[in-house]
Amino acid sequence: MSTIGIAAETRRIDALLLRALYSGPKTYWELMRAGQAQTHQVLNSLQSLLESKLVAYNGNRFVLTETGRQQAETLRLERVAEQRCEACSGRGIVLRPPFDRILADFQKIVAMRPKATPDFDQGYVTPETTVLRLALMAQQGDLVGRDLLLLGDDDLTGIAAALSGLPRRICILDVDERIVSFIHDVARDRGWDHVHAEVYDARDGLPSHLRGQFDVFFTDPVETVNGLLLFLSRCTEGLREPGSAGYFGLSYLEASWRKWRQIQRGILDMGFAITDMLGAFQDYLLEDIVARGYPVARMAPVPVKEPDIPFYVSTVYRLELVEKPQPLFSGRVELGKDLYYDEEACVTLQE
Secondary structure (H helix, E strand, O other): OOHHHHHHHHHHHHHHHHHHHHOOOEOHHHHHHHOOOOHHHHHHHHHHHHHOOOEEEOOOOEEEOHHHHHHHHHOOHHHOOOOOOOOOOOOOOOOOOOHHHHHHHHHHHHOOOOOOOHHHOOOOEOHHHHHHHHHHHHHOOOOOOOEEEEEOOOOOHHHHHHHHOOOOEEEEEEOOHHHHHHHHHHHHHHOOOOEEEEEOOOOOOOOHHHOOOEOEEEEOOOOOHHHHHHHHHHHHHHEOOEOEEEEEEEEOOOOOHHHHHHHHHHHHHOOEEEEEEEEEEEEEOOOOOOOOOOHHHHOOOOOOOOOOOOOOEEEEEEEEEOOOOOOOOOOOOOOOHHHOOOOOOOOOOOO
16 A cells, blocks of 8 residues: 555544544444454554544543544534444334344343354354344345355354244354254254254365256455465355355454455356445454453553453355356365465454
8 A cells, every 4th residue: 555545544643533533432343343444454544543532541442632622513413423324223124024033032142052162263243133134135136046155154044044034944064073063963953854953174185076956155264365265265166156146254353445445356256246345234242352462452552441332343255156167175184374364454462
């Protein structure tokens, strides 16, 4: 990114943080969400605002100083109220039948799910987010009567899909044996013979019996460039033909716009069109961020407490295959820790 580009992006982040604080004190985690940029960039802006005395920290929350308030007003930030729809939180999707009815049942199931582990970069989305995914897919014509492939499903999207009764077939692949075993148990107890789950490491080639068998995929992959494109490649191998669709999540806290561009190029090269991008669609429930010493907590300019809101959010992409699928990876791929970690990984715990 050019120096001019960096300066322009910094001004944008500064303005977003000042605007957020103009409406009242905010916690560190609220500002991380409000910054709408990669973690290091938000931290740099926050540190700069503190050093220039535009922002102060009262031991619990960040507040605007009088100088900061004057700066916000000079920039006319006080004229811009929150623009997101309160009913849908800006997603454009709310839970209506049948999805509003399955949420309570789904919440009971996820309460028994194995605890998230950093071994596989797990971090569960809220149960409502999981069901909202399905509402979105149904709205786009990608759920009813479809054969659905899920790669990495610690969020149990496959179980929520089964509760809806809408897909024809559901196949779940996950590297975590605990998650696969849990899905097996739920499917057996519910009598779901159309739900299949198996242990699978995305570094291995997609099993031959799954290639070209699905209409739609959903994955919430790791956010390194090679890792994410690897996940999408495996999912692409599973699709039948042009007209098939795919969904995945991508954050900005762990992925700069430069990384987004690299990923988008890869998506186009695989034969997809990007049809939709819904920002801040997925809310994550990340636990023990401070206690475990995640970088995003360690690098804070002040001592912080555990997150009080779902600060980590991601954009949902919808893709549609318009050409013969061209996965970027095939066969066994040798990726070690760099599958999960890169220099932008701040909400990923490196064990």
